[in-house]
Amino acid sequence: MRIGELSKATDVPVPTIKYYLREGLLPAGELSSPNQASYGETHVRRLRLIRALIELAQVPVAKVKEILESLDSDTEPLHEQIGRAHRALTPTRRLAASDDARTAATAQVTELIANRGWSVHPEAPALATLIDTIAALRSLGQDNLVTHLDTYAESVERFTNLEIDAVTANPTRDQLAESVVIGTILGETLIASLRLLAQESISAERWKNR
Amino acid sequence: MRIGELSKATDVPVPTIKYYLREGLLPAGELSSPNQASYGETHVRRLRLIRALIELAQVPVAKVKEILESLDSDTEPLHEQIGRAHRALTPTRRLAASDDARTAATAQVTELIANRGWSVHPEAPALATLIDTIAALRSLGQDNLVTHLDTYAESVERFTNLEIDAVTANPTRDQLAESVVIGTILGETLIASLRLLAQESISAERWKNR
DNA sequence: GCTTATGGATACTGATACTATCCATCACAG
DNA sequence: CTGTGATGGATAGTATCAGTATCCATAAGC
Known part of the structure; x- marks a missing residue:
């Protein structure tokens, strides 16, 4: 999936996706060449999560980042992860x-x-x-x-x-x-x-x- | 009560009070001369309400204004006032x-x-x-x-x-x-x-x- | 009379969440 | 194989929000 398709699949504008990539909310796609990356289902899911947290729950971008990092690290104890959400x-x-x-x-x-x-x-x-x-x-x-x-x-x-x-x-x-x-x-x-x-x-x- | 005392009574900085006055969240004090106004208990109460809505409930200033205007008008039906809060x-x-x-x-x-x-x-x-x-x-x-x-x-x-x-x-x-x-x-x-x-x-x- | 505070106006700031632009590739249709 | 459009990456610009800061002429209080 290229970035344009990811954008269509999630209804998030391409510049916004790029912004989330820059901010580290969304992991980079797999690079096949210096300016060609491919995104998968995980990206679609992640992007949906990001939008839900930002739009529905009004969580600021910086905190979304923290939460996602915490979810991605499987070393952090559960109560710490809950703490971040709180x-x-x-x-x-x-x-x-x-x-x-x-x-x-x-x-x-x-x-x-x-x-x-x-x-x-x-x-x-x-x-x-x-x-x-x-x-x-x-x-x-x-x-x-x-x-x-x-x-x-x-x-x-x-x-x-x-x-x-x-x-x-x-x-x-x-x-x-x-x-x-x-x-x-x-x-x-x-x-x-x-x-x-x-x-x-x-x-x-x-x-x-x- | 002058603006400085109002500020001390509520722990809200004077420039912030002026800002709320400008935005129409807080009614003007009673002018005794072109640059002397006096504020009363209603202002203290109102200011406390404003801060609680903004700081605790994270309501944006523009909506606080709407809500207060709606509360001040005693012609608006109750369900409309509730609607604004919602x-x-x-x-x-x-x-x-x-x-x-x-x-x-x-x-x-x-x-x-x-x-x-x-x-x-x-x-x-x-x-x-x-x-x-x-x-x-x-x-x-x-x-x-x-x-x-x-x-x-x-x-x-x-x-x-x-x-x-x-x-x-x-x-x-x-x-x-x-x-x-x-x-x-x-x-x-x-x-x-x-x-x-x-x-x-x-x-x-x-x-x-x- | 001198310092400080005030009301009112205008300008500036910092944070946040995007948007826009640029450019050197890259894919691919014709 | 050439032109058109998309892409990744970088940098710059924008809109909104919630205050802060500055200025000034006037007023209060010692």
């Missing part, structure tokens, strides 16, 4: 919440984690985001949304178990790693969409005339 | 999935919506994203994640109900609208963080040595 999904910038708001939120989250019996690395990126979000909701006067955190967590845990069940079906470690990473990232998009659809119909039902 | 959360660009993959995904989603008894506008932004995501997961060989869509949807519906319960506590329409919008957007960040934490501990438990 970092790709959490914003890097931190919100400056007031100190007491942050300590209160931290306490609530610590309690939540203990209640649920979770074991979470204290440096987990999602932890900081969760704390900031709770602090922000509180400071915006949306305490109602935060008081039932445990119940949300229970619900969330339920379908996270389902997701992990689905992914565990894959036998080999490589397939497992790929499933986990794709599942983590595109799973978020999936859940978010479902949530919005549910919200739309429930809210329409409830506040017909407001 | 549009702020769904990517604008569309992924080009192959036609048959898309029709298959569309069929599955249509069935899902019927099963759940949801009523969803056919132009709902989340609908397109859901369809694209399913098509992408399929084309990436992650069918396992898609076969139990109904079960995920049930779980998601459950906590969406909880969220809406929490928000409904607010009596006036203005408060309700604000809660719904903030809840929709920051709620997503909240749920996403919980999901990642749950995933971390469940996966660590399950694949201790892979």
Whole structure:
């Protein structure tokens, strides 16, 4: 397959494919002569993955690169690979919440984690985001949304178990790693969409005339 | 309160506040003389909301503006305001999935919506994203994640109900609208963080040595 | 009166994700 | 075997976004 055909097969413009090659997201094709390379099914698959991560999950190119490198290295332990996927999904910038708001939120989250019996690395990126979000909701006067955190967590845990069940079906470690990473990232998009659809119909039902 | 104090109160640099004023995210302060304005508690609150949407929920400035304008207008119906929040959360660009993959995904989603008894506008932004995501997961060989869509949807519906319960506590329409919008957007960040934490501990438990 | 802060306007910056152009091959149709 | 178009590789240019920086005339506060 030449680059033009790869482009047609995936609906990605040739210059964009070249850009991904330059950035190291996509491995180079096999060179038959200095300016002739051939691409295979792996390239089609990889390109589809890249586009899904970028377009659907809004993952920045630099993080896509990291994730793919991590998937390609079969020496990296699974939890490290998961960590990369998590970092790709959490914003890097931190919100400056007031100190007491942050300590209160931290306490609530610590309690939540203990209640649920979770074991979470204290440096987990999602932890900081969760704390900031709770602090922000509180400071915006949306305490109602935060008081039932445990119940949300229970619900969330339920379908996270389902997701992990689905992914565990894959036998080999490589397939497992790929499933986990794709599942983590595109799973978020999936859940978010479902949530919005549910919200739309429930809210329409409830506040017909407001 | 002068701009410097507003800046200290919210930890947002003065030039950034000026930028938000320029962009119309933040209403101008009350002018006592041509170059002296005073800001109040509403500005502090508004600024906190802006930062939370931008930093935590990664909503682009232009959409934050839309949302705030919509919240400020008390003539716009609630469902329209919710619609804006939804549009702020769904990517604008569309992924080009192959036609048959898309029709298959569309069929599955249509069935899902019927099963759940949801009523969803056919132009709902989340609908397109859901369809694209399913098509992408399929084309990436992650069918396992898609076969139990109904079960995920049930779980998601459950906590969406909880969220809406929490928000409904607010009596006036203005408060309700604000809660719904903030809840929709920051709620997503909240749920996403919980999901990642749950995933971390469940996966660590399950694949201790892979 | 002197320093600092302010409102308002305009200009500049850095990051991100592409696009465009160029050029020396290379493939292949006629 | 020659002309047309695609290709690989390199370099440069572009659009958008989210701020930062600078300037200036004026105002506040010691």
